[in-house]
Amino acid sequence: MVAQGPGPAARLAVEDRLYAALAVLRVVVTLNFVALTIWRWDNFSRPGWTLVVVLAILLWTVVVQILYSVPSRRTTWLYVADLAVTMAALATTPWLKSENFRATTPGFWVMCVVLAWAIHWNWRGGVVAGAAVSLSDVVVRSAAITQTNYSNIFLLLLGGAVVGYMCQTLQQMSAERAVAERREAIAHERARLARAVHDGVLQVLALVQRRGSESTGDWAELGVLAGEQESALRALIHAQDTWSTSAVTGGAGDEGQPALLVRDLAGALERTVGTRVTVATPGRAVDLPTEVVDTLLGAVGACLDNVRLHVGLDAPAWVLLEDHGDRVVVSVRDEGPGIAAGRLEEARSQGRLGVSSSICGRLDEIGGTATVQTGSWGTEWELSVPRDQ
Amino acid sequence: MVVDDHPMWRDAVERDLAASGLDVVAVAASGDEAITRFAASRPQVVVLDLQIPAPNGVEVTRTVLAQDPSARVLILSASGEQEDVLEALKAGATGYLVKSASRTDLLDAVRRVAGGGTVFTPGLAGLVLGEFRRISDPANQRPETPELTERETEVLRMVAKGWGSKQIAERLFISHRTVQNHVQNTLRKLQLHNRVELTRWAIEQGLDEVDEV
Structure with missing residues (x-):
């Protein structure tokens, strides 16, 4: 396998820990033997x-104990040699004991190589x-195999x-976690x-806009364009920031919670x-069901x-979003001449579905209310939606 | 004093301020420079960008106002990061302007802040409203949590909806000065709350453990 990314390193770390555990086990079974x-x-x-x-x-045990502890010494030869020694140890049994022995010389010690x-x-x-170990065990026995x-x-x-x-599963999980951690670190660095x-670009766009507003002709046009790009970029940054925080809470939520909605x-x-x-x-995410957000955006x-x-x-117009906890209020204000008194009623009586009734209708759909105030100072819509926790 | 790490901006702001008869006593390109030069030149107003080499704008605001509480800090930021603006405000800044604001807006803002007034954008008023709602939330509530009066909330909401202070005064039948006072009060309450929180934090972090050691 080509050493690429954090996967092999994570696998090796798992292997190291498992061999450390096996070293303890080897001491126990050797003492038992x-x-x-x-x-x-x-x-x-x-x-x-x-x-x-x-x-x-015992000598071989000490040798493998040392060799297995270092990753670079865990070669195929070591594994093969370990297996050969174990099989040889098993083979000595009929010669050391009688032909009809019950337990082999190394006993449970053979599990180490497996x-x-x-x-x-x-x-x-x-x-x-x-x-291989089982086969050696069977071959060296001349008596019939017992149930034990x-x-x-x-x-x-x-x-x-x-x-x-x-072990395979552990190594895979560890490798996957290492990859995920690395991706996260890269994403963080990229965001930083x-x-x-972004800050540099915003500065330049703001400067162009400012210079543009002081001049005429092409420069003024350039200034307006810079202004548009500035607000687009600002909105994108804001959206990204709130997306990253809500993505985290969504992921940690209950499995029954449809985070995407x-x-x-x-x-x-x-x-x-x-x-x-x-x-x-309010400067932080105001999370609402998707259809409520869509309807409110339509109304705004x-x-x-x-x-x-x-x-x-x-x-110019102004939009204010307030989160009162139990309800969310969006206000939209302008500085126009206002709506003449009685014009709304007049339109309604004539059966014309004006913009205002379409706004009220949208809010009705999601259980909210829309009120309008108007005067010589302009018009202000207040869209209020209750929030069910 | 003008603090900004972009030379282009620093020069532009400096030129505008000087052209209108204001005296720019120092410029700085980083937080360290800002703090050292503030001590040497003692400006009345610091026009401060938040995104500067360390220490950042919030730290600079805190440090210079600790040195000279009569100084005023006006945040001039391009950054889309609103949390930083709120933090700078809690640290004692009394004005906030986005960099795309026009030259007249900037000069007006500097004069207003120098005279002890506050400069709020609608966006900032929205943030402050949100912050007060957050700290008065029953889940976070503590005995001394400041609350806005109904009038203060009303004025702040109007600022957030783009009303100028003269328009607010006309609409509410109060003086222009009173409108300014309401806005300043909200800011003072926020800063006070921040100081109380900092003190509480210091105590929780083990000021009372000092005796045991």
């Missing part, structure tokens, strides 16, 4: 050679090493496969750089209105269309 040998010393027909074999096994293979070559390694022998072999094969599979770049009204408002409109928001759009129609294309 030595104790059993002393206890059943009478069963050995060649005590002198038995001592030699036991010492050889687990070592399982950690390195996962379930396949576990099965192969388990099968069979159970031990079965457990060894099963254990090798299961441990191998679990983008912020600096909620949308931030504050960000949406800043993105949709034009350059002649000033938007004031209708109010602003009204401003353009009755006051002028370049007429």
